[in-house]
Amino acid sequence: MQRPQKYGESFSEWFSWIISEAEIYDYGRYPIKGTGIWLPYGFQIRRRVIELIRMLLDETGHEEILLPLLIPETLFAKESEHVRGFEGEVFWITKAGLEELDVKLALRPTSETTISYMESLWIKSYKQLPKKYYQIVSIFRYETKMTKPMIRVREVTTFKEAHTVHESFESSEEQIREAINIYAKFFDMLGIPYIVSRRPQWDKFAGAIYTIAFDTIFPDKRAVQIGTVHNLGQTFTKVFDVKIQKRDESIDYAWQTSYGISERVIASIIAFHSDEKGLILPPLVAPYQAVVIPIYQEDAKDMVIEYCNNVAKALRENGIRVYLDLRDDMRPAEKFFEWELKGVPLRIEVGVREITNNTVTVFRRDKVKREIVPAQQLVERVHVMLTEIAQALAARAWKELISNIRISKSIEEAAKILKELGGVVLMPWCGDERCVYSKMQGIEGVDVIGEVMEESLKKLNISLDLFKGTQCGFCNNQAKAVIAIAKKY
Ligand SMILES: [Zn+2]
Numbered sequence: 001m002q003r004p005q006k007y008g009e010s011f012s013e014w015f016s017w018i019i020s021e022a023e024i025y026d027y028g029r030y031p032i033k034g035t036g037i038w039l040p041y042g043f044q045i046r047r048r049v050i051e052l053i054r055m056l057l058d059e060t061g062h063e064e065i066l067l068p069l070l071i072p073e074t075l076f077a078k079e080s081e082h083v084r085g086f087e088g089e090v091f092w093i094t095k096a097g098l099e100e101l102d103v104k105l106a107l108r109p110t111s112e113t114t115i116s117y118m119e120s121l122w123i124k125s126y127k128q129l130p131k132k133y134y135q136i137v138s139i140f141r142y143e144t145k146m147t148k149p150m151i152r153v154r155e156v157t158t159f160k161e162a163h164t165v166h167e168s169f170e171s172s173e174e175q176i177r178e179a180i181n182i183y184a185k186f187f188d189m190l191g192i193p194y195i196v197s198r199r200p201q202w203d204k205f206a207g208a209i210y211t212i213a214f215d216t217i218f219p220d221k222r223a224v225q226i227g228t229v230h231n232l233g234q235t236f237t238k239v240f241d242v243k244i245q246k247r248d249e250s251i252d253y254a255w256q257t258s259y260g261i262s263e264r265v266i267a268s269i270i271a272f273h274s275d276e277k278g279l280i281l282p283p284l285v286a287p288y289q290a291v292v293i294p295i296y297q298e299d300a301k302d303m304v305i306e307y308c309n310n311v312a313k314a315l316r317e318n319g320i321r322v323y324l325d326l327r328d329d330m331r332p333a334e335k336f337f338e339w340e341l342k343g344v345p346l347r348i349e350v351g352v353r354e355i356t357n358n359t360v361t362v363f364r365r366d367k368v369k370r371e372i373v374p375a376q377q378l379v380e381r382v383h384v385m386l387t388e389i390a391q392a393l394a395a396r397a398w399k400e401l402i403s404n405i406r407i408s409k410s411i412e413e414a415a416k417i418l419k420e421l422g423g424v425v426l427m428p429w430c431g432d433e434r435c436v437y438s439k440m441q442g443i444e445g446v447d448v449i450g451e452v453m454e455e456s457l458k459k460l461n462i463s464l465d466l467f468k469g470t471q472c473g474f475c476n477n478q479a480k481a482v483i484a485i486a487k488k489y
Pocket residue numbers: 429430431432435436472473474475476477
């Protein structure tokens with residue numbers, strides 16, 4: 001298959017090409033629309049992404065659990081706004097064996113109802129709070145828009161959902177801040193750039209008081225949601241009767257938050273950390289951080305392989321994930337091609353010349369450049385290079401995101417910019433959602449991302465002063481905030 005262009009309208013094709021050629025994910029061949037298969041190489045990337053989020057949640061006092069996949073309709077339908085929000089997306093089981101079921105069973109699209117039901121049995125007192133649970137599971141959503149591998153699927157295979165319970169609203173607000181910080185750290189460690197915003201009320205999670213979202217911009221210049229954080233208030237605790245005794249001995253409903261990420265994180269790694277040759281994996285999640293490739297004529301084979309073995313062993317003993325590529329039915333150039341495509345951050349080439357000089361040649365995938373390193377300094381140099389690669393990838397990704405963010409003072413101009421260039425446009429805003437809602441009705445193909453958080457603007461190197469005090473881009477009132485609009489996935 002010919003390589004499609006990564007940027008612009010052919011991004012989808014490019015994405016399908018890369019996940020197939022790099023043996024990450026087999027999509028579109030299993031006979032259920034919107035489902036894919038994680039292949040061994042892709043599974044290893046996925047596993048490391050999961051390990052990272054697990055570490056970040058565990059170290060902040062979250063506890064991992066596992067809830068049932070099935071939710072009886074009687075539970076799922078209890079909270080009316082929630083069920084309305086999901087009604088078009090739920091897969092239902094109506095039959096088991098030969099019998100029609102009395103109560104339909106939903107394949108979970110998310111687990112707020114399940115956990116709230118259980119929390120009503122588990123949690124009785126403020127002394128147990130705050131409580132932070134999470135699980136990493138498959139969820140099912142009947143997507144009616146065009147499905148896309150990892151990005152819009154009907155079985156989301158890598159859904160990390162956290163659910164927390166609190167004594168007070170203040171404590172739930174603190175949890176929202178913690179969740180935002182955890183996700184920011186997570187995306188930073190993966191070098192994925194993001195914009196954090198508060199979704200408008202009409203686009204919040206069904207049942208939440210409000211939703212904070214992380215969005216990024218893909219190479220086709222469309223915004224894509226990569227994480228969400230919801231303050232659920234007492235919506236579910238009231239319906240499921242999660243009552244607690246408070247510090248002052250009064251009885252009240254508990255407060256909740258929930259937050260989730262999915263395999264869109266992995267899609268983002270692929271979208272940002274890649275070039276025309278293929279992937280460039282961040283060392284943190286690369287299945288192999290270095291691949292060692294022997295280069296020899298038949299008469300020097302034993303000597304070169306022995307040297308390679310020593311190189312691989314030294315790196316492994318120092319915590320580097322190494323693959324020693326001894327396949328002898330492939331020429332070195334073919335191996336180079338394959339590992340460049342699969343995004344291994346470092347390639348170590350060893351031939352007779354390297355052995356004679358007691359060196360190795362190290363190829364940096366991100367720079368597409370070779371460097372000769374004395375053998376004695378290899379371990380140290382590899383550690384430094386891996387750190388540099390992670391930093392370079394993140395810097396490049398942030399630069400790319402920022403290059404796709406523009407500022408406009410009027411919705412007409414903003415819509416024109418989005419139509420021509422895509423990306424995200426930031427506009428001054430009065431803070432009243434009604435003015436945005438009414439104006440947006442007449443504009444096709446453009447969506448509101450939300451009110452950009454101040455911290456997020458800082459990270460984008462954009463000053464709030466550019467917007468404050470100017471006129472709202474939607475009405476004539478004075479602007480107090482910054483709103484982001486974009487073409488969305
Ligand atoms: Zn306004």
